[in-house]
Amino acid sequence: MKKRGEADSEGAWSGGKAKAQGPRSGAGFCLRRSESDRAPWPLRSVTTAWFRAKFTAHDIYEITGAALERRGIRLLLADLDNTLAPYGVPEPDQRLRAWRDELQSHGVTLFILSNNRHESRPRIFSEALEVPYIGHAGKPKTPSFCRAMERMGVTREQTAIVGDQIFTDVLGGNLAGVSAILVEPIRLAGNPGRYLRYAAEWPFRLLSGGGERL
Secondary structure, X not given: OOOOOOEOOXXXXXXXXXXXXXXXXXXXXXXXXXXXXXXXXXXXXXXXXXXXOOEXXXXXXXXXXXXXXXXXOOEEEEOOXXXXXXXXXXXXXXXXXXXXXXXXXXXXXXXXEOOOOOOHHHHHHHHHHOOOEEEOOOOOOOHHHHHHHHHHOOOHHHEEEEEOOHHHHHHHHHHHOOEEEEOOOOOOOXXXXXXXXXXXXXXXXXXXXXXXXX
């Protein structure tokens, strides 16, 4: 495990206690994918399927540990800002802590996978929530997904990601071969760019509208 504030060779920040739940097969599984799968993601054939979430929920609290356990999910990667908490909220509230505990009671580990470039943002939040994390994750590129699976000793079939964005969370999850769960953003107010991004995502959100409910 890296020391606090230490970045890896790809510039991602990570930390937290990583308790493996099984054989350390996550990264190996990623590396055994076909040559076409390992091609840089912008060069792969782009279809609407890449942007469609397998599951949809209004928010994270509609996702239960029991539902994930039934589907064989042992690792839930989660976007931070506007998925777990609004932008700027420094620490988790009691409701989020209780949700984490409910996941853990069903053998599901919560793991924050954030694109936030500020080292302190995901670190402080994750340490307060007592979950592992990777910051500056570079979603939708897949290396951070593989590193998270390796740390927790799970395979792609045992992993899901929940997030509010199509072009990072859902696309990244699909490229990494894990189940993608799309939720609504917690709050768009305060940044016009978020409205523009949400509008650009709208056709793909409609595509995900037929996704299974957890």
